[in-house]
Structure formats: C-alpha cells, structure tokens
Amino acid sequence: MKTVLVTGGASGIGAAISKAFPRTHKCALTWCRRAPAAQTPQETLTIQADLTQEGSAQQVVDAVLARFGRLDVIVNNAGSLAASPIAKFDAALQRAILDLNLLAPQAILAAALPHLQPGAAIVSISSVNAVLPPKGHVTYGASKAALNLWTRAMAKELGPRGIRVNAVAPGAVNVPEAPRDAELTRRFTDETALGQLATPSDIAAAVTFLASDAACAITGEILTVSGGYRL
Template sequence: MRRTVLVTGGTYGLGRAISAELARDHNILRSYRKTAPGDDLEAQDNVVSCPCDLLQDGSAEDLVARALDQFGRIDVIVNNAGLVQSTPKERFDADAHQNVFALNAIAPQALLTAALPHLRAGAAIVSISSVNAVLPPQGAASYGASKAALNLWTRAMAKELGPQGIRVNAVAPGAINVPEAPRSDELTQLFVKDTALGRPGTPEDIAKAVRFLASDEASFITGEILTVAGGYRL
C-alpha cells in the first residue's frame, strides 16, 4: 500500500520538487496558498492539490480531513510552507513579525496536533528549516529566529513522539536556486564563493534529503537537523 504524504506549500519551489520526488511511490496531498498548481503532477491520480492558508484558524484540521478523505491515511508530513520577510531593525511591523513566526514555527504544531490521532508507528515528520537558523540573515532576523524555533520544536517533538514510534527531523537548506525566483548571477556567485562544493543547491537536492528522512532507511534517526548546503560557510 502506498504511503500518503502531506506537503505544505507543495506547488512551488522546494515544495514542488519534494512533491515530484515523493510522488514516484507515494500518494501526495499538497497545499498551496498563492501558487495554484500548473505542473504535470496534476495529471497523476496519486497527487491532489488543495488551497489552504495555514495562517487561518481551522486550516490544519481542514487539510488533515482532506488528506484522510482522499487517501484514507497520513504517514508523512512535510512542513515546507514558509515565509521569508524583511524585518529591518529601523522599522517595526508587528504583523510581519507575527506572520513569519505563525507560518514558520507555529503552523507545524497545529498540523501535527490535527494529524496526531491518525499517525501510526513508523510515521515521519520532516520540516524545512534553514541555515539561517544558525547564520543570522541581515535584515530578516525574525526569519532566522523562526527557523531556530522550528529546530528546537523538531527536537522537542522527536523526544515526545519517540515512544509512539514517530520520527521528527528537519532539513536545513543553504543557498538553493529556485527556478521560479532566480537570484541574480552576481548574488549566486557570492554564495558559490562561500560554498565548499562550488555550486548552488537545487530543489532536487533538498527533495532527496526529505525522501531519505521520510523513509524507513532513516528509521533510527530522529531529532536531527540535516544541513544540505554544499559546505556553505565552513
């Protein structure tokens, strides 16, 4: 029986790559807020996309209900939906700070709580963190802080859910070139200069790491933050 994966933010960038990678042998329920699906995954009967604003009350419960209605089970949750927003020290915007934390650090808890009654031993949670959790981004401190909070949440939930046989891990990408939002050549080269492998990452690099942590091959790995950054700033 195919396992079912719930991927938030699954129609764009890293989420799209993760959905495509896992759709080869899993059922996929992927959510989106702004970017409606427009790829060939929509033609597959094991991939379903649905609109969902995780900043809204009740959205997590609705998403879980949709996955259960469509596929009858949930085996893996990939917390990919996230918000990168400038929060400069010279100007305080309470909504900006709150939205960054709400989506990056709080929505995963809401989704886990909604899904927990339906998760069996062997289930896996994989969240998308960032190297900015430990390397503070200039002008976007709340983004880095929210990812640091996500890392701590990952370890805490791994400890709490371990007795139930549920694993919780995260992937921390470095500089990833996303086709839908390409960096300039100049900025790309600045990142490459500080990366040991001498190239930017691709969404597929992250998708393969997610596949590993979601799989039984990682059955004795939990509470870990797997950095996938090509040796960025070693």
C-alpha cells in the same frame, strides 16, 4: 501505499519535494497564492489553504484523510522569507512569519497526530539561517531556530509512539520561480566548500531519505544541505 502531505508544495523547493514522492507515496500538497503547475500528477491532491488561519490545519488534514484514508508523512515546507529590518518594525508582519514558519507545523501535527501510526515521519524545512543570523531577516532566522528546537522536542515527545521527527536545513537555493541574479549567486557559491549551491532536487532527496525506512533510526536531527556553506 503510504501518503505524504507537503505544505507549500506547489512551487520552489516544495514542488521538487512533491514530485519526488509519487513513486512511493500518494501525495497531497497545499498551496496558498501560487497554484500548482499543470504538470502536477493527476493523482496528487491539491488543497488551497492559508495555514496561518485558525482551523486551516484541521481542514487540510481532514481533506487528506477523506481522499486517501491515511497519513504517513508530513513535510512542513510552507514558509515566509519576508524581510523584517528592526528599523521598520511591523508587529503584524512579524507575527505572520512566526505563524507560518513555526505555528503552522505545530497545528498540522496536532491535527494529524490521532491518525499517525508507528513508522510515521515528520520532516520540516529549516534553514542555515537558524544558526547563521540573516541581516534584515531576523524574524525569519529566529523562526527557523525555533523550528529546530521544536523538531528535537517533538522527536523526544513522539519517539515512544514510533514517530520520527527531523528537519532539512538548506543553504542558498535558486528556484525556477525566483532565481538570484548571477552576481549574487556567485557570491553565495564562493562561500560553499563544494563551489556550488544545492538545488531543489537535492533538498527533495534529503527529505525523501529522512521520510523513508532507510532512516528508521534517525530522529531529532537537522540535516544541513548547503554545499558546505560558510564552513
């Protein structure tokens, strides 16, 4: 059975992704501050890791290989949505956002690459804010725009090795741990073509598709899953 690593897989969209894979993959997930819920399948490997720290990516990959002996799918879900208004510029905060949203996926892939076989897949969680600049969260948006470019560049670089690299770009998604209030949810919903927000399960379905053999001819793509936000 194939093995998947989901970073930031203990809560929110990451938890939905982690729960979607065990039917077809052995699953490992990382978490930093929020521990996995009690209903996490017993066979799931949970790894506490701060992916902004040097060496943590290698430690995570080593733990997955020690437990399962292989790694086939990497889902780069861990990310920071911290505000970064220019009037309150904080260089350390800006670097922390970039470290987690852009550099951590690079570090994980670099550590895993010697062990990835043809047919492996990388799926990163981007955002519609990569192309729709978010007010007050410019560094977050910029990090996701950079992640989109990284996705296409890695698809080109790793394609000859039979490794596919794609991303999923959610719009506004309410997660159980931090739902938006009714008024803000309505405002986002009113800007979608379908009149409804995507759910964590919707994002997970897109991720599992891109990781599957059904998407064997798809690479270098950014799949937006937003209910048609701001079309």
